Structures are given as C-alpha cells and as structure tokens.
Amino acid sequence: MIRTAATILRKDLAIELRTKESVPAMTLFTVTVFVLFHFGLDRDALEGSLASGALWVTLLLAAVIGVSRLFAVEREQGGIDGLLLAPVDRTALWLAKAAALFLYLCVLELVAVPAFALFLLGPDLLPALPILIPVLLAANLGLAAIGALVSALAAETRAHELIVPLLLLPLVMPLLISAASATEPLLRGDQSPEDLGRWLGLLSLYDVVFVLIAVAVFDFLLDD
Amino acid sequence: MYSKGLKPLSIATVVLMAASLALVFFYAPNDADQGFVQKIFYVHVPLAIVALCGFVAGGIMAIGYLRSGDRAWDARSYVAIHMSIIFGVAVLITGAIWAKAAWGHWWVWDEPVLVSFLVVFLLYCVYYPLRFSIEDPDRQARYSSVFAIAAGAFVPINFAAVRMAEAFTHPRVLSQTGGSMPGDMRLTFLVSIIAVTLLFVTLWKLELTGKHASMQLKRLRRRLEAEATA
Numbered sequence: 001m002i003r004t005a006a007t008i009l010r011k012d013l014a015i016e017l018r019t020k021e022s023v024p025a026m027t028l029f030t031v032t033v034f035v036l037f038h039f040g041l042d043r044d045a046l047e048g049s050l051a052s053g054a055l056w057v058t059l060l061l062a063a064v065i066g067v068s069r070l071f072a073v074e075r076e077q078g079g080i081d082g083l084l085l086a087p088v089d090r091t092a093l094w095l096a097k098a099a100a101l102f103l104y105l106c107v108l109e110l111v112a113v114p115a116f117a118l119f120l121l122g123p124d125l126l127p128a129l130p131i132l133i134p135v136l137l138a139a140n141l142g143l144a145a146i147g148a149l150v151s152a153l154a155a156e157t158r159a160h161e162l163i164v165p166l167l168l169l170p171l172v173m174p175l176l177i178s179a180a181s182a183t184e185p186l187l188r189g190d191q192s193p194e195d196l197g198r199w200l201g202l203l204s205l206y207d208v209v210f211v212l213i214a215v216a217v218f219d220f221l222l223d224d
Numbered sequence: 225m226y227s228k229g230l231k232p233l234s235i236a237t238v239v240l241m242a243a244s245l246a247l248v249f250f251y252a253p254n255d256a257d258q259g260f261v262q263k264i265f266y267v268h269v270p271l272a273i274v275a276l277c278g279f280v281a282g283g284i285m286a287i288g289y290l291r292s293g294d295r296a297w298d299a300r301s302y303v304a305i306h307m308s309i310i311f312g313v314a315v316l317i318t319g320a321i322w323a324k325a326a327w328g329h330w331w332v333w334d335e336p337v338l339v340s341f342l343v344v345f346l347l348y349c350v351y352y353p354l355r356f357s358i359e360d361p362d363r364q365a366r367y368s369s370v371f372a373i374a375a376g377a378f379v380p381i382n383f384a385a386v387r388m389a390e391a392f393t394h395p396r397v398l399s400q401t402g403g404s405m406p407g408d409m410r411l412t413f414l415v416s417i418i419a420v421t422l423l424f425v426t427l428w429k430l431e432l433t434g435k436h437a438s439m440q441l442k443r444l445r446r447r448l449e450a451e452a453t454a
Binding site: 156163166167205216220221 | 290343344346347349350353354357358359363366367369370371373374375377378381382384385386388
C-alpha cells in the first residue's frame, strides 16, 4: 500500500512541478492576503493574537485553494477512471493525496511565514521558530488528513468549488483554535508559553481522530 | 412501515409537552438571580441536547448504511440530521434570547457552548448542498453517509476545542457534577428533556413516513404509466 501511495504521490508531484498550478497560486494568495490585512486593519505591524489570527486564517484560506485543486487534474482530464480501474486500495489514494497536500502546505509555509514576518509581524520571528515549526507541522498533518477527505467528498458534486470551503472551514475550526492559541504567545515575544502543551495536545488529538476517520470512510468514496 | 406506533407516540408527546410546560410555568421556582427569564432554560437546553444527539445519531445511522447498503438507513440518517438542523435553529434563537436577558447581548463570543453549537450548526448546514448536488442516488447516499460520520465525530472534538479556548462563563444551572439543581427544578428539567426527545422522535418518524409514502406513490404511478403505455 505504501508503495502504491508513493507512486501516486510521485505522479502528483511530477504534475505539480510541471504545471506549477497549486503551490504558486497558494503562495501568491497568502502574500496578497497579507497585503489585504495591512490595508484592512490599517496597521504596519501586528503582534500577539492579531498576528496569529491573521497568519492562521490566511494559511487556512490558502489550504482551501490547495484542497479544491487536489483532485482537479483527475477530474478534468478523466484520470480518475484510470486510477479507479487500477487495482489500487482507496486508502493508498487517500494517503497519496494527503501526503501531497502536506508537502504543498509545507512549501507554502516556507514562503508564507517569512513573508508574514517581513510584511506584518512586529516582534522578531527567529526565537519563535523552534516552537512554531512543530505547531505548523501538526496543523499541516490535520489539514492534510481532513483536506484529502473533503476534496474526495466534494469531487463528485456539481458545485464543487462551493462545497469545498463550506465543508472544510467549519471542520478545521478546532484546528484553527488550537493552532492560533498555541502561536499567539510566540508572536507576542513570549518564548515559553505555559499552555503550549494543552494546545499541542488538542492539535494532536484532532490529527489522530481525523486520520482514523479518513482511513475508515475513504473506501466508500470515489468508487463506482 | 414507519407509521407503526406513530399515533400512541404522538399522543405521548403531546401529553408530555403539555406536562412539561405546565411544570415550567406553575411548578418550577423562579431562579434566584435570573428570575423568570431563566425558565427558557427548560426549552433551550433540552433542544440543544436533543439536536446534538440527533446529529450524532445521524452519524451512527450512516454507519448502518455503509455497513448494510440498505437505503432505509440513509433515509433515517438524512431525516435525523434534517430534524436536528431545525431544532438547531430553535436552539440558536432561544440561546440568543437567553443571552440577551442574562448578559444584555444577543450574542456572546466567550460562551463556549453557544459558539461550539454555532460551528456544528454551520457545518451541518453544508449537508444539504452536498447531498443535493449529487444526482446518482447510490452515490448520494454514500457521500452523505461519509459526511454524516465525519461530522458526527467532529461534534465532541469541536466542543472540547471551543471549551478550552474560552473562559468558562455559561450560566451553569446544571453544574458539572449535576448536583446543584434543586429537586423541583431538576424534575421539571427531566420532564422537559423527555418531552423534547419524544417530540424529536415523533417528528422524525412522521417525516420518514411521509418520505416513504411519497416514494411509494411515485413508484406506483410509474408502474401505472408503464401499464397504460403497454
């Protein structure tokens, strides 16, 4: 199963590298939203809860773009039939799509977080990084698990572009709460927040629950 | 098939609803701090509990569909979620009224239960566009079931998250140990919650009966048309 998933993932990454469709769009989107926040809030520098809120909301909205493009190639070019005809475990397909989304999000954050620090963040980013990186990774994991599920769930609907954000955003609300709360003291310049363990715990609980659910129900999607 | 026992059930619902309203207005004492307005608690809290249980029950029925492939389970899950959404609207309205009376604002963000209920409600509202934008009936049932299961599991985790995020300020008439309510209030509350549960079950059965009947009618009409043309 891992081998199949790796093959599908390689195919997805090859397509992404050649077409450069999702990740550049997501990156451009985040930078644009940072500029929007600058004008919308009329602030030159953000810190604390405002900063972590702006950062996480932007990342989640960018993730919506990634999620709605996740099955796009297959849908538009009919590749999905090939994938479904092949004797491939559906779970492998989910794993590949989740891994692709995870990697896209990591690449996005490599650009978006420094851009955020450059454009909007008041306090210095560097001392916050040792804690911020695990928080980002845990959030990416949850987003990837739920994003791949939502993408497959919406793939067969008529109003696909509409369903993805409506479905994904409420589902990631606990993720937003825990990630933003974990990040908030870091962006205020407090490097050893006391509640961090609690929020990381909730974030990991969310990851585990949604990975399990996605694995359990994905088999019922996309088969015909 | 679903209409069996609907009549006694409806009678029981009406009797208990009347009993619970009578208890609320004439038996339960006015709350010491909040006075008369606190009585909305006997409507708001049972509705909220029943709506949330209905959402989770919809998820469990969806598991029944995925395991058995029997479309009746999908119909049950759909109607349970549908009813819970209607109850959910009532929860949000009564909650807002209570919030206005107790805290002076229609909406209070630092109130974890209200906020998590809103998030759950928003998520379940997507059930309709998702379900009705899939035409193939089998696929519709399958995708809706997957949604119902994922969302059903989301309900408790969301409550945990929001509760952790906010200060604990809900008017806790029912404290966490459940021991702080005086006996007459507790009796009224119990009767109300049973009455609302019965109301939910009755409406659920009624809706299922209606759906079943209209489907049967469609089938018969189709057969009649086929015979007429033959």
